[in-house]
Amino acid sequence: MNLVQLIIVAISVFSLLKLSIKFKRKELSLKEAFAWGVLWLIIAIVVLLPNITSIIALELGVGRGVDAVIYFSVIVIFYILFRVFIWQKKIERDITKIVRYISIDEKYHENSNKRKNRK
Amino acid sequence: MKTFVVIAAFNEEKKIQKILHDVRRYCQNIIVVDDGSEDKTFNLIRKCRVVSLRHLFNRGQGAALKTGIDLALNNGAEIIITFDADGQMSPKEIPRIVKPILDGKADVVLGSRFLDIRSNIPFSRKLILKMAIFFTKITTGLELTDSHNGFRAMTAEVAKRIDLQQDRMAHASEILNEVAKKKFKIMEIPVTVKYSEYSLNKGQKASGFLKIILDLFFDKFI
Numbered sequence: 001m002n003l004v005q006l007i008i009v010a011i012s013v014f015s016l017l018k019l020s021i022k023f024k025r026k027e028l029s030l031k032e033a034f035a036w037g038v039l040w041l042i043i044a045i046v047v048l049l050p051n052i053t054s055i056i057a058l059e060l061g062v063g064r065g066v067d068a069v070i071y072f073s074v075i076v077i078f079y080i081l082f083r084v085f086i087w088q089k090k091i092e093r094d095i096t097k098i099v100r101y102i103s104i105d106e107k108y109h110e111n112s113n114k115r116k117n118r119k
Numbered sequence: 120m121k122t123f124v125v126i127a128a129f130n131e132e133k134k135i136q137k138i139l140h141d142v143r144r145y146c147q148n149i150i151v152v153d154d155g156s157e158d159k160t161f162n163l164i165r166k167c168r169v170v171s172l173r174h175l176f177n178r179g180q181g182a183a184l185k186t187g188i189d190l191a192l193n194n195g196a197e198i199i200i201t202f203d204a205d206g207q208m209s210p211k212e213i214p215r216i217v218k219p220i221l222d223g224k225a226d227v228v229l230g231s232r233f234l235d236i237r238s239n240i241p242f243s244r245k246l247i248l249k250m251a252i253f254f255t256k257i258t259t260g261l262e263l264t265d266s267h268n269g270f271r272a273m274t275a276e277v278a279k280r281i282d283l284q285q286d287r288m289a290h291a292s293e294i295l296n297e298v299a300k301k302k303f304k305i306m307e308i309p310v311t312v313k314y315s316e317y318s319l320n321k322g323q324k325a326s327g328f329l330k331i332i333l334d335l336f337f338d339k340f341i
Contacts, residue, residue, distance in 0.1 A: 086340045093341070096182045096286050103152070103172045103186055104193075 012044035123191035127183030181290025230270035230310035
């Protein structure tokens with residue numbers, strides 16, 4: 001095993017451990033933990049057994065193993081981007097709810113202060 | 120019936136006071152939501168005899184209208200009218216847009232600038248609006264002549280039951296989706312939309328139409 005392989009495998013193992021801790025603390029759902037777990041496992045396997053990518057590439061008709069890895073990575077990156085985008089939209093909606101709540105709450109406070117002053 | 124006009128305003132210091140003055144001649148209950156304006160809009164609104172609300176920062180027309188609609192419902196509104204703050208619409212037409220609801224003929228009344236020829240619609244804007252009409256037809260099945268007109272009236276029942284989540288311009292499509300899904304009675308009436316350089320600068324661009332489609336698409340995954 002060369003140094004690069006060692007570093008990447010170490011990162012994968014560390015990430016898998018961190019995932020299991022997060023899952024136990026219920027910071028991640030089963031679905032999320034499973035998806036990330038599979039991803040890090042694939043990374044570790046591909047780094048440890050680089051020839052496996054050539055076998056998969058041949059099966060898929062891609063040609064070289066490295067091409068298969070790149071195609072797979074692009075798909076994963078796009079999917080992650082999509083999820084991040086959805087997550088951002090959800091946060092924006094939550095911000096709107098807070099802004100709306102503050103705005104209506106301010107109005108009620110203003111009205112109740114006016115009533116108090118009149119008394 | 121207790122009627123409220125809800126107006127969302129964003130950087131409208133040049134027009135807002137005149138519009139509010141004109142609207143008040145036709146409806147006494149006006150809620151104006153300042154959507155985080157950076158100019159004097161909010162101070163000007165507060166000088167008028169209307170209910171003024173302020174978003175801490177800009178959240179979009181859809182979000183501001185929903186804030187106003189929520190407050191109107193809390194204040195016992197029976198009919199809610201939405202109206203634009205850029206001076207394109209004519210407050211004189213408020214009684215006409217409410218009439219079908221008062222007569223029990225509709226739950227939602229939509230203003231249409233294409234039902235007669237009084238509106239001076241520029242060609243580029245007409246093209247975008249026609250695409251929006253086609254998009255509405257294929258997504259909701261509604262045969263409308265104008266799908267993105269901000270001048271509309273609805274009963275409190277409609278306002279309570281439609282689930283508005285779109286903060287920005289896609290809210291107009293979302294209202295139609297919800298109204299179609301919940302099978303409310305819809306009627307279109309002709310209204311005048313007067314375009315000016317000011318309103319065209321503030322209005323939707325062609326890229327806005329694409330953004331609306333994307334917003335509605337991503338909405339399915341949230």
